[in-house]
Amino acid sequence: MARKSQKSANYLSARTIRRTAKENRRITRQFEQKLNRKHVAPSEYATTMKDPANVLEVEDLKTYFFTDAGTVKAVDGVSFTVPRGKTIGLVGESGCGKSVTSLSIMQLLQRPQGQIVSGAIRLTQDQGQAVDITQMPISAMEKIRGKDISMIFQEPMTSLNPVFKIGSQLDEVIGLHNPDMSREAVKERTIEMLELVSIANSRAVYDMYPHQLSGGMRQRVMIAIALACSPKVIIADEPTTALDVTIQAQILDILRRLKDQINSSIVLITHDLGVIAEMADEVVVMYAGRIVEKGTVEEIFKHPSHPYTLGLMASKPVVSRHVERLYSIPGNVPNPIEMPDYCYFRDRCDRAFAPCFGEYPPMISLSPTHKVACYCYQQSADTKE
Amino acid sequence: MANHKTSNASQTTREAQELLSVRHLKTYFPIKSGVLQRVTGYVKAVDDISFKLYPGQTMSLVGESGCGKTTAGRTILRLTPKSAGDVLFEGKDIYQLDAQELRALRPQMQLIFQDPYSSLSPRMPVGEIIAEAPRQHHIVPKAQFDAYIDKIMKDCGLQPYHRDRYPHEFSGGQRQRICIARALALNPKFIVCDEPVSALDVSIQAQIINLLMDLQAQYNLTYLFISHDLSVVEHISDLIGVMYLGDLVERGTKKEVFARPLHPYTQALFSAIPVPDPDYKMNRIILEGSIPSPANPPAGCKFHTRCRYCMAICKQQVPPSYEVEPGHVVNCHLYAGSPVVDDLVGSDDMEQQLTREKLAASGDIAAGAATARGQLSAEEIVSETLKEEARADSQGAVLDRGRKWMQEREQQLERMQADRRQVETAAAALQDEAAPAVRPDDSSKTEESLK
Ligand SMILES: Nc1ncnc2c1ncn2[C@@H]1O[C@H](COP(=O)(O)OP(=O)(O)OP(=O)(O)O)[C@@H](O)[C@H]1O
Ligand code: SF4
Ligand code: SF4
Ligand SMILES: [Mg+2]
Numbered sequence: 063m064a065r066k067s068q069k070s071a072n073y074l075s076a077r078t079i080r081r082t083a084k085e086n087r088r089i090t091r092q093f094e095q096k097l098n099r100k101h102v103a104p105s106e107y108a109t110t111m112k113d114p115a116n117v118l119e120v121e122d123l124k125t126y127f128f129t130d131a132g133t134v135k136a137v138d139g140v141s142f143t144v145p146r147g148k149t150i151g152l153v154g155e156s157g158c159g160k161s162v163t164s165l166s167i168m169q170l171l172q173r174p175q176g177q178i179v180s181g182a183i184r185l186t187q188d189q190g191q192a193v194d195i196t197q198m199p200i201s202a203m204e205k206i207r208g209k210d211i212s213m214i215f216q217e218p219m220t221s222l223n224p225v226f227k228i229g230s231q232l233d234e235v236i237g238l239h240n241p242d243m244s245r246e247a248v249k250e251r252t253i254e255m256l257e258l259v260s261i262a263n264s265r266a267v268y269d270m271y272p273h274q275l276s277g278g279m280r281q282r283v284m285i286a287i288a289l290a291c292s293p294k295v296i297i298a299d300e301p302t303t304a305l306d307v308t309i310q311a312q313i314l315d316i317l318r319r320l321k322d323q324i325n326s327s328i329v330l331i332t333h334d335l336g337v338i339a340e341m342a343d344e345v346v347v348m349y350a351g352r353i354v355e356k357g358t359v360e361e362i363f364k365h366p367s368h369p370y371t372l373g374l375m376a377s378k379p380v381v382s383r384h385v386e387r388l389y390s391i392p393g394n395v396p397n398p399i400e401m402p403d404y405c406y407f408r409d410r411c412d413r414a415f416a417p418c419f420g421e422y423p424p425m426i427s428l429s430p431t432h433k434v435a436c437y438c439y440q441q442s443a444d445t446k447e
Numbered sequence: 448m449a450n451h452k453t454s455n456a457s458q459t460t461r462e463a464q465e466l467l468s469v470r471h472l473k474t475y476f477p478i479k480s481g482v483l484q485r486v487t488g489y490v491k492a493v494d495d496i497s498f499k500l501y502p503g504q505t506m507s508l509v510g511e512s513g514c515g516k517t518t519a520g521r522t523i524l525r526l527t528p529k530s531a532g533d534v535l536f537e538g539k540d541i542y543q544l545d546a547q548e549l550r551a552l553r554p555q556m557q558l559i560f561q562d563p564y565s566s567l568s569p570r571m572p573v574g575e576i577i578a579e580a581p582r583q584h585h586i587v588p589k590a591q592f593d594a595y596i597d598k599i600m601k602d603c604g605l606q607p608y609h610r611d612r613y614p615h616e617f618s619g620g621q622r623q624r625i626c627i628a629r630a631l632a633l634n635p636k637f638i639v640c641d642e643p644v645s646a647l648d649v650s651i652q653a654q655i656i657n658l659l660m661d662l663q664a665q666y667n668l669t670y671l672f673i674s675h676d677l678s679v680v681e682h683i684s685d686l687i688g689v690m691y692l693g694d695l696v697e698r699g700t701k702k703e704v705f706a707r708p709l710h711p712y713t714q715a716l717f718s719a720i721p722v723p724d725p726d727y728k729m730n731r732i733i734l735e736g737s738i739p740s741p742a743n744p745p746a747g748c749k750f751h752t753r754c755r756y757c758m759a760i761c762k763q764q765v766p767p768s769y770e771v772e773p774g775h776v777v778n779c780h781l782y783a784g785s786p787v788v789d790d791l792v793g794s795d796d797m798e799q800q801l802t803r804e805k806l807a808a809s810g811d812i813a814a815g816a817a818t819a820r821g822q823l824s825a826e827e828i829v830s831e832t833l834k835e836e837a838r839a840d841s842q843g844a845v846l847d848r849g850r851k852w853m854q855e856r857e858q859q860l861e862r863m864q865a866d867r868r869q870v871e872t873a874a875a876a877l878q879d880e881a882a883p884a885v886r887p888d889d890s891s892k893t894e895e896s897l898k
């Protein structure tokens with residue numbers, strides 16, 4: 063962020079910055095107090111799912127960063143649902159808020175400046191119960207993280223501890239959430255997990271350190287850790303971006319297979335449309351902190367509707383689809399500190415017309431599952447109703 | 448080929464102008480160990496690659512990370528010392544040049560890196576970053592210097608007022624433009640692009656790829672393009688070389704290699720490309736295990752530890768280069784029976800095949816056919832060799848695979864084109880429907896009317 067806001071920060075006087083910093087401290091203190099509470103009755107964050115078929119429901123999530131240069135609305139009113147057993151793909155350009163969305167769900171935001179300011183994140187529990195993650199204090203969140211919901215990161219090296227052996231890192235996760243398992247049982251489970259992710263000599267790998275493994279092996283260990291407690295939701299943030307295509311194919315294969323084995327759902331974050339087409343059942347396209355289009359994978363790839371989605375698809379070269387010139391979306395993403403009050407995509411949009419000069423477009427339904435935030439489709443929706 | 452006038456002429460002139468010729472190039476890094484730092488082995492980063500490049504062409508090197516792509520690029524530029532082989536740039540062996548001759552040649556061979564940030568000095572304004580080297584090398588007379596730098600910046604999509612800004616004030620895509628401008632300002636003939644777009648967003652990637660292709664057309668640049676993104680490679684290249692553990696295991700024109708990947712590794716690599724089409728059911732070859740260490744590569748064919756067609760001979764003998772189709776060369780025992788080529792002969796044919804493809808594409812079918820006269824067509828050669836093999840032993844699988852590939856690719860292409868047409872008509876219809884009564888130019892009016 064530091065780099066992005068540099069330009070505007072250059073023009074802020076020291077006094078404004080001091081004032082903003084003070085104001086930010088006041089706001090974040092309130093959020094922090096709520097998060098740090100101890101002994102909160104579970105009833106306080108208990109809730110029910112809107113639709114019992116879903117395992118995760120994100121509703122109007124707003125996550126802001128209170129920086130000295132101003133408030134970054136990294137995620138600004140994002141809603142989507144994750145049905146049981148399905149894979150949801152989250153796509154968009156760098157900085158559009160994909161990672162912040164997933165970190166909000168995990169309550170792993172960089173605090174104190176990063177805070178969920180409103181919205182709900184409902185995660186299903188046993189016996190028709192559910193919890194609202196936005197209302198949970200840190201202590202309660204720690205109990206479900208890794209057990210009911212877990213995350214796989216882009217760079218496995220940063221999330222594996224370099225000074226501990228692979229085996230003991232996996233043992234720890236399994237032991238933590240299964241306190242009544244014996245040490246031997248935990249170790250057996252660890253080896254079983256390593257075998258599940260196709261690590262051939264799992265007993266040898268058990269005693270290795272992360273740096274002794276290749277990137278693909280490390281990512282497999284990360285998957286083993288994430289899946290060790292059969293979570294209901296797995297969030298995979300660019301799980302294969304740092305890997306070669308052949309290794310990527312292995313990893314995606316493992317993810318797909320294991321997801322079905324333990325019957326969980328995946329939120330898959332990536333900028334690679336090919337990976338999305340292959341893995342996802344439903345797709346959410348984000349632009350500048352908001353969802354601009356969502357639908358089933360067929361709807362998004364067969365009938366991409368938002369001008370941004372269309373641009374994104376046209377700018378990616380595809381093997382055996384020959385074009386003379388790649389399309390490139392003109393212009394830049396708006397400054398995250400001073401978002402405009404009209405369609406965020408208008409200044410880059412080749413379809414902009416009169417209504418676009420009004421306020422931010424509403425979500426328009428093209429089908430029960432296909433939604434798009436663009437005035438181009440207002441008429442077709444109106445006539446349908 | 449000889450019986451067509453224009454192609455003949457272009458052929459001879461091109462041969463004379465051959466820009467780069469790499470022959471049996473090897474780069475080994477010594478592994479030292481012990482107190483005495485004795486050399487106990489070598490990492491064979493580049494282990495015998497050969498190819499030729501003509502002006503205006505783009506050759507891509509593809510392969511998994513660690514297979515030696517970057518080292519190959521750097522050795523060709525003499526930025527990393529070679530262990531064996533030759534690199535000829537415009538007929539001159541660059542490893543025979545003395546320091547002064549090399550310095551004079553440097554501007555003509557440039558390198559663009561993956562990470563545009565770390566390769567730019569943070570304390571220098573952009574104008575100076577671009578102008579520094581051309582000033583030292585006296586690329587243009589002093590009087591025209593400023594105008595020259597302005598033009599280069601403009602060609603690279605930078606504005607003249609960017610001259611006084613510092614690199615940190617630019618976005619990733621703009622920084623890559625600065626790097627390209629810096630290389631271009633030296634008026635190079637040959638640029639090694641090492642993963643130039645891998646660190647960029649898809650939409651920015653498209654801008655940079657377009658820029659590289661525009662500049663190539665404008666300045667007749669020759670690129671050695673290194674990338675692991677096969678869809679980008681397919682878009683930008685004329686020729687493809689596939690590397691595995693330091694070896695160039697397959698090379699040919701882009702069309703040939705993508706339409707008929709011959710080497711089992713290439714087939715696996717290409718089958719792993721994710722396709723943005725949910726209906727496309729991939730017939731994926733998952734490679735087991737990981738890439739062996741280049742310090743201790745497997746004997747015989749280096750790929751035999753992961754190859755699904757591995758035969759007894761593969762574990763003992765290094766496969767020679769077989770030319771399966773004109774200009775399409777592969778190092779694999781499956782194609783025994785095809786003519787064995789010295790690497791350079793193969794490269795020349797690769798060039799001719801490209802000329803044929805270009806002629807055919809430009810509608811000059813007659814010329815294309817004429818150049819091909821006297822030789823078996825590509826398909827004939829493939830089917831001949833493959834048939835023979837299928838008879839010889841149980842390698843019928845290869846034949847099937849080849850056919851399946853061709854079919855799958857064609858179907859996929861058709862489907863995508865159909866979808867594209869559909870989307871376009873839908874979009875066009877929508878635009879007609881939503882045709883605005885007031886154009887955005889009248890924004891003031893509109894805003895009022897909206898209120
Ligand atoms: N710790 C932080 N402090 C301030 N701003 C932040 C912080 N982390 C993220 N942001 C801002 O939030 C916005 C969304 O960032 P996010 O990391 O979610 O993007 P992303 O979609 O995951 O991008 P990428 O594809 O590059 O991973 C960006 O404008 C970013 O600069
Ligand atoms: S609402 Fe208007 S400006 Fe925004 S994406 Fe749609 S057409 Fe473009
Ligand atoms: S030579 Fe043998 S092991 Fe090597 S790629 Fe060919 S078939 Fe496979
Ligand atoms: Mg991210």
